[in-house]
Amino acid sequence: MKAIRLREGKERSLQRRHPWVFEGSIAKGKADAGETVRIEAHDGRFLAWGAYSPASSIRVRAWSFDEAERIDAAFFARRVQQAVALRQRMAVASDAVRLVHGEADGLPGLVVDRYADCLSAQFLFTGSERWKAVIVDALLAATGLSRLYERSDVGVRALEGLPEQRGWLRGAGDTQLTIREHGWQLQVDVAQGHKTGYYLDQRDNRQHFAQAVRHYGCAEVLNCYSYTGGFSLAALAGGAARVSSVDSSAPALELACRLVQLNGFDASRHQAVDADVNAHLRECLAQGRRFDAIVLDPPKFAPTAAQVERASRAYKDINRLALKLLRSGGLLFSFSCSGGIGPELFHKIVAGAGIDAGVDALILQRLAAACDHPTTLQFPESDYLTGLALLVR
Ligand code: SAH
Numbered sequence: 001m002k003a004i005r006l007r008e009g010k011e012r013s014l015q016r017r018h019p020w021v022f023e024g025s026i027a028k029g030k031a032d033a034g035e036t037v038r039i040e041a042h043d044g045r046f047l048a049w050g051a052y053s054p055a056s057s058i059r060v061r062a063w064s065f066d067e068a069e070r071i072d073a074a075f076f077a078r079r080v081q082q083a084v085a086l087r088q089r090m091a092v093a094s095d096a097v098r099l100v101h102g103e104a105d106g107l108p109g110l111v112v113d114r115y116a117d118c119l120s121a122q123f124l125f126t127g128s129e130r131w132k133a134v135i136v137d138a139l140l141a142a143t144g145l146s147r148l149y150e151r152s153d154v155g156v157r158a159l160e161g162l163p164e165q166r167g168w169l170r171g172a173g174d175t176q177l178t179i180r181e182h183g184w185q186l187q188v189d190v191a192q193g194h195k196t197g198y199y200l201d202q203r204d205n206r207q208h209f210a211q212a213v214r215h216y217g218c219a220e221v222l223n224c225y226s227y228t229g230g231f232s233l234a235a236l237a238g239g240a241a242r243v244s245s246v247d248s249s250a251p252a253l254e255l256a257c258r259l260v261q262l263n264g265f266d267a268s269r270h271q272a273v274d275a276d277v278n279a280h281l282r283e284c285l286a287q288g289r290r291f292d293a294i295v296l297d298p299p300k301f302a303p304t305a306a307q308v309e310r311a312s313r314a315y316k317d318i319n320r321l322a323l324k325l326l327r328s329g330g331l332l333f334s335f336s337c338s339g340g341i342g343p344e345l346f347h348k349i350v351a352g353a354g355i356d357a358g359v360d361a362l363i364l365q366r367l368a369a370a371c372d373h374p375t376t377l378q379f380p381e382s383d384y385l386t387g388l389a390l391l392v393r
Contacts, residue, residue, distance in 0.1 A: 001036065001037070001038050002029060002030070002031040002035065002037045002038070002052075003029050003037060003038045003039075003040050004021070004026055004028075004029035004030075004031070004037045004038070004039050004040065004050070004052065004059075004060055005026070005027045005028045005029050005040050005041075005042065005044070006021070006025050006026060006027060006039065006040065006041055006042055006047070007025055007026070007027045007042060008042040009042075010025035010026075010042075011041040011042070011045075011047055014039060014047040014048050014062060014065070015047065016378060017065055017378040018378050018379060019048075019050070019061050019062040019103050019108055019378075019379065020058045020060075020061055020062075020108075021039060021050065021058070021059055021060040021061070021062070022057060022058060022059065023056075023057050023058075023059045025059075026059055026060075027042060030052070030054070031052035031054075032052065032054070033052070033053060033054055033055075033126040033129075033130065033160075033161065034051050034052070034053070034126035034127050034129055034130025034131070035051065035052050035130070036049060036050070036051060036052075036063070036071045037049070037050055037051070037052045037060060039060055039062065046067045047062075047065070048062035048063070048064060048065045049062065049063050049064045049067075049069065049071050050062040050063055050127070051063060051108075051125070051126060051127025051128075051130065052126070052127075053125060053126040053127065053160055053161075054126075054161065055126075055159070055160060055161030056125075056126070056159055056160050056161070057159070058125075061103070061108035061109060061125055061127055062108070063075070063106075063108070063127070064106075073134045073137075073138070076107075076131055076134050076135050076138045077138040077141065077142075079105065079106050079107050079138075080100065080107070080135065080138040080139055080141075080142045081138070081142045082105070082106070083099055083100045083101075083105040083106075083107065083112075083142075084099055084139075084142040084143060086105075086374075087099055087372050090371050090372055092203070092370070092371075092372050093181070093182055093203070093207075094179065094180060094181040094182070094200075094203060095114075095115075095116050095179055095180055096113065096114060096115045096116065096179040096180075096181060096186075096188065096198065096200055096203075097113070097114050097200065097372050098111070098112070098113050098114075098200050098201070098370075098372040098373050099112045099113065099114050099119070099139070099143070099372075100112035100121075100139075101372070101373050101374055101382060102124070102382060103376075103379045103381070103382055104373075104374045104375060104376050104379055104382040105374070107128065107135075108125055108127060108128065109123065109124040109125020109126075109127060109128040109129075109160075110122070110123060110124070110125075110128040110135065111124065111196065112139060112196075113195075113196040113197065113198075113200055114143065114145070115177045115179050115188050115190060115196075115197055115198070116177045116178065116179050117145055117146075117147065117177075118145070118147045118148070118149060118171075118175075118177055118190055119139055119140075119143065119145055119147065119148040119149070120148070120149045120150075120151055120190040120196035120197050121135075121136070121139070121148060121149070121150055121151065121152075121169070121196070122150075122151050122152050122154060122195075122196060123135075123150070123152045123162075123165075124152070124154065124156055124157060124160070125160055126160050126161070126162065129152075129160070129162055132169070136148055136169050136170055140170060146170065146171045147168070147170060147171030147172070147173065148168070148169045148170045148171065149166075149167070149168055149169070149175060149190040149191065150165055150166060150167055150168070150169045151166055151190065151191075151195070151196045151197070152164060152165040152166065153165065153166040166191065175189050175190045175191035175192070176188070176189045177189075177190065177197075179198075181203055181206070181230075182203075182206070182207050182210070182234075182237075183237070184233050184234075184237065184259075184263055185259070185262055185263055186198065186228070186230070186233075186259060187228075187255060187258070187259060187262070192251070193228075194227065194252075198228075198230075199227060199230065199297075200370065200372070200373070201337075201369040201370055201373045201385050202230060202231075202297065202335075202369075202370070202385075203370045204370045204371075205231075205333065205335070205367050205370075205387060206230050206231055206233075206234040207234065208333075208365060208367065208389065209231055209234045209235065209238070209293075209295065209333050209389075210234035210235070210237045210238040211238065212238070212293070212331055212333075212364070212389060213234070213235050213238030213239065213240050213293055213331070214238040214239050216292070216293075216329070216331055216391070217239075217292075218235070218238070218240055218292035218293040218330070218331060219240060219241040219242065219292050220240070220241065220242050220290070220291045220292050220293075221235040221240040221242070221243045221244070221291060221292065221293045221294070221295075222243075222244050222246065222284070222291045222293070222294045222295070222322075222325070223235065223243060223244065223245045223246065223294075223295045224246045224277045224280075224281070224294065224295060224296050224297070224298070224318070224322070225246070225247060225277055225295075225296065225297045225298045225299065226245035226246055226247045226252070226253070226256055226295075226297075227247060227249070227252045227256075227297075228252050228255040228256050228259060229245045229252075229253075229255070229256025229257075229259055229260065229270075229272075231295045231297065231333070232244075232245045232256060232260070232270060233259060233260065233263055233265075235293065236260065236263070236265045236269060236270065237263075240269070240292075240293070241269060242269055242270075242271070243269060243270050243271070244270075244271045244272075244273050245270065245271070245272050245273065246273040246275055246277055246280050247272075247273075247274070247277075248274065248275065248276055248277075249274075250274050253272040253273075253274055254272075256270075256272055257270065257272050277296075277298070277318060278317065278318060278321070281318060281321035281322060281325065282321065284325055285321060285324060285325060289325065290325060290326070290327045290330075291325055291326055291327065291330060292326070292327055292329075292330050292331070293326075293330060293331040293332075293333070294322045294325060294326060294330070294331070294332050294333070295333045295334075296318055296319065296322055296332070296333070296334045296335060297333075297335045297337075298314075298315070298318065298335070298336070298337075299337070300337050300338045300339075301314045301315060301336070301338055301341075302338035302339075302340045302341055303338070304340065305340045307338075307340070308338070308340045308341060308345075311338055311340075311341065312341070312345070312349050315336055315341070315346070315349045315350075315353075316349050316350075316352050316353045316356070317353075319332070319334055319349065319350050319353035319354075319357075320353040320354075320356045320357045321357075322334070323353055323354055323357040323359040323361070323392065324357045324358075324359065326359070326392045327392075328392055328393060329391070329392060329393075330391075330392045331364075331389065331390065331391060331392075332361065332388075332389075332390040332392065333367070333387065333388075333389050333390075334350055334387060334388050334390065335367065335385065335386070335387035336349075336385075336386055336387070337384050337385045338384070339381060339384040341386070342383075342386065343366065343368075343386040346386045346387075346388070347388065350388055350390070359392055359393075360392070360393045361390040361391060361392045361393060362390065362391045362393065363388055363389070363390060364389040364390065364391050365388075365389040366386075366387070366388060366389075367385075367386070367387030367388065367389055368383070368385055368386060368387070369383075369384070369385040373385070
């Protein structure tokens, strides 16, 4: 077994069970991509078992902090079973569930979502890549399913020196699946959809939105960055008279329109707008339009910490425009999925937008990812989605 020796003082984060070792913390030691290594303090004390990633600045990610634990097929079977059992206890209101949420489930660099009878997985790290076949077997055994599609077609793989990959790892067949979320039917394509197919992290927030639209009697709703219209269905279910879905992806909007009909809503209540959201918000303002509820669920404006400042300005801008477009008594559900922008900073950004818009609002609810996307005490990095439900005075 190869050993990775840390510099003096660099053992602290592992002792606090944070699973990452950065390149600069290592005094000596090397291994092959994904190979299991013993991570040691400067004096040789055991800290963790991990997997080595020669190309990444996160040079090692820990599998286990227990010296007696062996990193083998049984280890992955245990971790996968624990993750799946946890989701069963959570009793998620859908047959589409995040089963493995990377580090938060003790499986760094692994994301697995279940869509009805099909699993969709991302292997984002040399360690999970190396154990891929073992992990896939464990997932199928733990769920009793027979199909798993790989969606490792993401840019972060390059940071690990891994090529993008996509396709069936087990089973085959139609990649288009119908799932149920709350009372709604949704279609998800595990091959073509964003991420592993859909944004399951927003499940609870779509439900909160439906309830708020109904409770506050919102008639006209603008769903910005709608993707396939999840929040639009929520608004329709909440009784909205007119809902616009705005997105720059034509295929996503086409599916949004199909889903409106599939769920039995009158198509005349829904409009798809293929546009840049920022430009569309400005156009609505210029036209003097007003709404009773607006959703802002943009893509990650700050993919890395270096982009936080620019992203903050972009978030502020769309929030300012949206607040100006709301009638008094209107609702804003506003989100950020940028890891570098925590709830406090996001609050500050939206508060600044309110000042600039000359609009005062109450925080009805602080929003986060659904509980099948857990954050642990030791690994705050998995807490990326933050949001505010606001009521304009
Ligand atoms: N709210 C959605 C998820 C949104 S994901 C849900 O609940 O499922 C972000 C979406 O923003 C993607 O669909 C992407 O196509 C869209 N998008 C990205 N940049 C955009 C822009 N400048 N204008 C409009 N849409 C954009």
